[in-house]
Amino acid sequence: MKILVQRLDYAYDGFRLDIDSLGFAGGRVTSIVGPNGAGKSTFLKCAASVLPLDRGCLFVDERDLAALGGRERARLIGYVPQEPAFSFNYEVRDYVVMGRAAFLSVFSSPSPHDVRMAEEALHYVGLEGCSRRPFLELSSGERRLVLIARALAQEPEILLLDEPTSFLDPRHEVRIMRLCRRLAGEMGKTLIVTLHSLEMAAKYSDAIVFMKAGRVVAFGPPGEILTEGLLRDVYDLEMRIVDCAGQKFFVK
């Protein structure tokens, strides 16, 4: 599904997100990178309707996102927050099945079909053995995967992932990025991922959006737009791009 952003303007506490025009191709992984405070997460939260969104700013296949009801939107867009907000120690399966909320009425509980969807989502992210474990017993890498599974149980066409690899060890980092690729490649999902690791963004995305101070600075396939000049402009830091074994590395 194609996502189109038009004149998105969102301001709070002296910060202003101002995106004139931006398009995301369907069935692709697009990374959003940029320094802290560039507005990456704010953009994602606007798209996920965590933050209020005006009409006429965000379109999914020509449908105005702000005009959709909560249920309809949730079936279209899944959001994976950076850190899980939790208070009670639910079992992993119970946690994932909450992704089915958009398909259930207020007074009903998940059916065996919904539980099966949750199990399948857990299987897809490779956590089938963790189904009955308490959520808080999992490592932080596994918790991120559970959050992704919950978003998958929601069956959305579009997945927004807010820094899914921050604070993770290299193995889990790669595991999550490969999962993102599979979601786009096998299932045809449209993924928008905010990242700090330029290596990950260059290796695993079809397109990269560079943001700075609430604006889009550059947008395009990693092979075309990644230049040392752009990195200097965006991060105010001299970096060298080194090609090694078909992969880009960024030397600071």
Next chain:
Amino acid sequence: MMIGSPSRKTGWLAAAAFVLPVVLLLVSLNIGSYHIPLKSVWTTVVGALSSGRAGAGSPEADILFRIRLPRLLLALFAGAALAVSGASLQALFKNPLVFEFSLGISYGAAFGAALSLVFLGRGFPPQLAAFAFAVLAVVLVLLIAGKSASQIVTILLAGIIVSALFQAFLSFVEFFANPYALQSLIFWLMGSLAQAVWKDLALTLPLIALGVIVLVLLRWRMNVLSLGDEEARTLGVNVKWEKILVIAVATLTTAAATSVTGVINWMGLIVPHLVRMMVGADNRKVIPLSAAFGASLLLVADDIARSAAPFEIPIGILTSAVGVPFFIVLLKKSGRVWQ
């Protein structure tokens, strides 16, 4: 009903939870200052069930059906009401130490009911004023707590402030009450099921039943709401309205119980925690089991209240004697268990 819990342990627990109140009800019919032999209780109950009429005129039947049964039913219903409301509010506020008292519901409802009893008389149903002031108390607590309502300390403080306010209002009502009304008012404020008569229960029991049923139906939604506003919204939940629904129903249920029983604290805290210790955090199990165990626990507490001493012990004192140490332990532990 309990999808996601095929384990045998939960199955047995669920069965026990719903048999227990019935067994306790039959046992409790034997307890009281007027001794009725077990056999006589049995024949009277069976007789009433088979003839379809309660109270064939014998003194046994009179005591069992006019005095003991309404009281026992009130204990069961009020226990379920308080425990289920507590469990629901805890899920909603992501805060295991929230319950009727800490949201000001208890004293809001008590003030409303007292106001109604003193100025409108016993003929006017006190449930109405109890509910109105309970809602007012919750609104005040939420306004004072503001955006940090999910933080334990903030909401406890706001609850203390509002409860203190309504306790002060209560004293004001007591000041204007005549001596006879005052006496029953004070006894009632300490919590008592002694004044249970069918006339009061005719409104209260259906209200409680309705509230508990709605909260039980909402049980899975409470899991989703307990993730917090942001995540629940991205999952497609209409957070604002569903939260208002849960709070309103929990308040109504508690107010309906409190308007007849007076202030019985701590039930909404103790029962859901015991249930969570047994079956985990999933509200699909916690809410129905809280209803069952809350009913049983308050019935046992009332049995103790009316049989342990030559005089009747106010039941609110009993539940506080258990609840206060329980709360202290939870408060000390909560930093480790829930964060």
